[in-house]
Amino acid sequence: MRAYQSLVDQFTRLNRLAHASTFLGWDQEVMMPPGGAESRAQAMAELHQLQHEMLTAPQLGDWFAEAQQQTLSADEQASLREMHRQWLQASCLPSDLVQAQSLASSRCSHAWREQRGKNDWQGFLSNFKELVNLSRQEAKARMDAADGAFDTPYDALLDLYSSGDTSTSIGKVFDGLKAELPELINTVIERQRRRPHVDLSGHYPVASQEQLSREVMKLLGFDFNNGRLDISSHPFSTGVRGDHRITTRYNEDGFIDALMGTVHETGHASYEAGLPEAWNGLPVGEARSMSIHESQSLLFEKQLLLSQPFVRYLTPMIQRHFPALKEVDNDEFWHAMTHVQRGFIRVDADEVTYPMHIVLRYEIESKLINGEMEAEDIPDAWAEKMHDYLGLDTRGNYKDGCLQDIHWPSGAFGYFPSYTLGALNAAQLFAAMHRDMEDLDAHLGRGDVTPLRQWLGEKIWSKGSFLSSEELMTQATGETTNPEYFIRHIRSRYLEG
Amino acid sequence: MRAYQSLVDQFTRLNRLAHASTFLGWDQEVMMPPGGAESRAQAMAELHQLQHEMLTAPQLGDWFAEAQQQTLSADEQASLREMHRQWLQASCLPSDLVQAQSLASSRCSHAWREQRGKNDWQGFLSNFKELVNLSRQEAKARMDAADGAFDTPYDALLDLYSSGDTSTSIGKVFDGLKAELPELINTVIERQRRRPHVDLSGHYPVASQEQLSREVMKLLGFDFNNGRLDISSHPFSTGVRGDHRITTRYNEDGFIDALMGTVHETGHASYEAGLPEAWNGLPVGEARSMSIHESQSLLFEKQLLLSQPFVRYLTPMIQRHFPALKEVDNDEFWHAMTHVQRGFIRVDADEVTYPMHIVLRYEIESKLINGEMEAEDIPDAWAEKMHDYLGLDTRGNYKDGCLQDIHWPSGAFGYFPSYTLGALNAAQLFAAMHRDMEDLDAHLGRGDVTPLRQWLGEKIWSKGSFLSSEELMTQATGETTNPEYFIRHIRSRYLEG
Known part of the structure; x- marks a missing residue:
């Protein structure tokens, strides 16, 4: 269970950072006064970068390879499939393309x-x-x-x-x-x-x-x-x-x-x-x-x-x-x-x-x-x-x-x-x-x-x-x-x- | 300027995470419905842990030692002193003491x-x-x-x-x-x-x-x-x-x-x-x-x-x-x-x-x-x-x-x-x-x-x-x-x- 559990832990941490982005995003649309825009944008960008780093950390590829060899319940297999889906979506793009897209x-x-x-x-x-x-x-x-x-x-x-x-x-x-x-x-x-x-x-x-x-x-x-x-x-x-x-x-x-x-x-x-x-x-x-x-x-x-x-x-x-x-x-x-x-x-x-x-x-x-x-x-x-x-x-x-x-x-x-x-x-x-x-x-x-x-x-x-x-x-x-x-x-x- | 600038970059990132903790904390006291308490506590703990890891990262000790040898303006020296103060406050306690205190x-x-x-x-x-x-x-x-x-x-x-x-x-x-x-x-x-x-x-x-x-x-x-x-x-x-x-x-x-x-x-x-x-x-x-x-x-x-x-x-x-x-x-x-x-x-x-x-x-x-x-x-x-x-x-x-x-x-x-x-x-x-x-x-x-x-x-x-x-x-x-x-x-x- 080592690799699967490592993935679960990593995605759980990611989810906690996503919690922060979620409510900072809500606050921005609903509560924040105009003067808060600049530091909010910087904090959101930092959080997104951290989440991207966590989601594309080099060890994840190994964990997925190893977890796919583990004996997992059907639910766990589905869980692994969805983690893999999010990982692939985040990691399959060259970072210069992502940056160019963000600018464009x-x-x-x-x-x-x-x-x-x-x-x-x-x-x-x-x-x-x-x-x-x-x-x-x-x-x-x-x-x-x-x-x-x-x-x-x-x-x-x-x-x-x-x-x-x-x-x-x-x-x-x-x-x-x-x-x-x-x-x-x-x-x-x-x-x-x-x-x-x-x-x-x-x-x-x-x-x-x-x-x-x-x-x-x-x-x-x-x-x-x-x-x-x-x-x-x-x-x-x-x-x-x-x-x-x-x-x-x-x-x-x-x-x-x-x-x-x-x-x-x-x-x-x-x-x-x-x-x-x-x-x-x-x-x-x-x-x-x-x-x-x-x-x-x-x-x-x-x-x-x-x-x-x-x-x-x-x-x-x-x-x-x-x-x-x-x-x-x-x-x-x-x-x-x-x-x-x-x-x-x-x-x-x-x-x-x-x-x-x-x-x-x-x-x-x-x-x-x-x-x-x-x-x-x-x-x-x-x-x-x-x-x-x-x-x-x-x-x-x-x-x-x-x-x-x-x-x-x-x-x-x-x-x-x-x-x-x-x-x-x-x-x-x-x-x-x-x-x-x-x-x-x-x-x-x-x-x-x-x-x-x-x-x-x-x-x-x-x-x-x-x-x-x-x-x-x-x-x-x-x-x-x-x-x-x-x-x-x-x-x-x-x-x- | 390498080490001083590295410290500035690290503390700037830290400050952006602190931004997240600040407004999640405000939301918790002012806006959050009771049902949000559990996931908020987890997200806040995750953010605090990340901030603590960033503030006590092993390379900071070296950067401080190196920066103290650099030629810095008086303002930069004050800035270095205050970064060092926060670093020392965060890193001088053994982690088992911090954990025991948190529990107690x-x-x-x-x-x-x-x-x-x-x-x-x-x-x-x-x-x-x-x-x-x-x-x-x-x-x-x-x-x-x-x-x-x-x-x-x-x-x-x-x-x-x-x-x-x-x-x-x-x-x-x-x-x-x-x-x-x-x-x-x-x-x-x-x-x-x-x-x-x-x-x-x-x-x-x-x-x-x-x-x-x-x-x-x-x-x-x-x-x-x-x-x-x-x-x-x-x-x-x-x-x-x-x-x-x-x-x-x-x-x-x-x-x-x-x-x-x-x-x-x-x-x-x-x-x-x-x-x-x-x-x-x-x-x-x-x-x-x-x-x-x-x-x-x-x-x-x-x-x-x-x-x-x-x-x-x-x-x-x-x-x-x-x-x-x-x-x-x-x-x-x-x-x-x-x-x-x-x-x-x-x-x-x-x-x-x-x-x-x-x-x-x-x-x-x-x-x-x-x-x-x-x-x-x-x-x-x-x-x-x-x-x-x-x-x-x-x-x-x-x-x-x-x-x-x-x-x-x-x-x-x-x-x-x-x-x-x-x-x-x-x-x-x-x-x-x-x-x-x-x-x-x-x-x-x-x-x-x-x-x-x-x-x-x-x-x-x-x-x-x-x-x-x-x-x-x-x-x-x-x-x-x-x-x-x-x-x-x-x-x-x-x-x-």
């Missing part, structure tokens, strides 16, 4: 903040080409290190966020969406035009929104002895076992966005809180991937919160916090919360149009990384796909087109698919739990999420990283990610209501 | 929390004797390592908190207090009996107290772009350059305690914010000692806030936040804020009686560490001194006697004198700045603390650890710590008003 990413994303506002595609391109070039090198190096595990360089980047999903599986799934969703969007919007417009404009004080958020979080099973809700400019979820911190932001012109954001992050936090306690602090005890994580947050936000039985349950609660809404009925709330609209901006998109924003980005970035497209060609490809998928004209409008997201300017290629894989998995999991529990809707209609949490806890949360994404989905639902459940969900919610 | 201190302080409530001196003694024994070993080891720098073992512990102050200098200073203060206390209390009682009892909402605190902090020069005010169960001050965090606590039955606490911590934070920027992150750029730190907080709290011109200035501000007090005049506020009373409990003591609590502790702990007294003898010594210095009978009342403070149960011997050295230094500094600036009271009466801050910034804050405590006091005031200024301050405030 800082330069490109920093300049992008201004260039986006100025619609300056040419200026952006001059930095971005170098970043693409370095990301291609990264993808190639990761592919080579993985010894045939990846079919394309892009797959090696995908694996960082959606471990287990490949461009083959994603391509098939996204083809399914492309075949049905654009037409479905037309039908949904056409149908919505015929229903009366609901106007919820008014003044919603932050204090009341926060009280509503906390009440809904408790209802969804969030334990405030083991976590906090705070405010930050971009909502996020972070923390460790026993200390789950989510943030939201409030706009006093409406309450729906903050509520949906809070519920979304509560889904993320619930997954984290449900991870296997016995493996806390080790890679195999961590959440599987971004695409599974996003399935939990979207299941809470889209499947659960936006379901008609749940909105019916919430209506008196909303009215209690906002007495001016006492004449609004639950159908009207539900209509306001499920309004569908085509738009340029991904982060503002509703659940029906959102996947097409992702398919577009996936098709472009996979070609870009695999060398089948050049950065110069992005605007034309963007305009063409935007027209085909959402019927919108973005020619010349880079600001609201290919310059809108921070992912590419910071070099995070391979991340986008996890959003939509998450949405599809959420629909598929929700369908499966309905098959397993006939009375689920009755529970949800009473505001009782216990069976939903138990089902997810057993099928997803408690599995940590013991299973691949595909195994997780198959064991929970009987099949790998299948876009049909999402399509059915959209049809049922928006066309059959 | 946890055991003793943990049990003390219950034993204090039960007045259980005998139970406490059974753990405490071992802790005293280990602290004596520590003191001896530190004395031996310092190569003749300390006259007694206790001096080696004193040096951890009040660098530059010795039992010879403190003994002389405290003898001065003993000769005058007990009689002075009698006179002050006698005189106070003759003035009318001021009753400020009422309801003081937390929100209004907080607004008042923030307004007073701003008035005193606290910059909220570079810091925060929060709530914790015990007020404290922490942070780094550019991010100074202070805490207070509110009791809705009164506003004076929270206000005095906030102003006290603002004094600490002002010192930290005024440290020499060019030496940020290195030991010589840090605050000199606890006795100088406490002089800054007490100068803000006692000399400044409780001065009659300043209370006069604050009166309308207080009345604006608490309209029920609009009939109270500034003399009545001042009387309520400067009420003197003998009591058993150090932390509740006013500035007049407080020093006698410290003299008593100093006399006991110095004998204890130097082996001139045994732990068994503490209660008798306590009762005798309490009777002599404050005229109070504490026989058999351990709870409100020698069991009241956390310092001894946690093994922090040598800390107590810094509180009263701070009070004496505060009075002496305030007297010196009045000599230097004739119109100071006029400024304070207008709520203008700029000249006070400039004087302290120049004489104390900007000096970091370049000077010893004695040099700091001598350069600022013309002499080393002299209790006469404190005695004069008490006479002037309480007998001549």
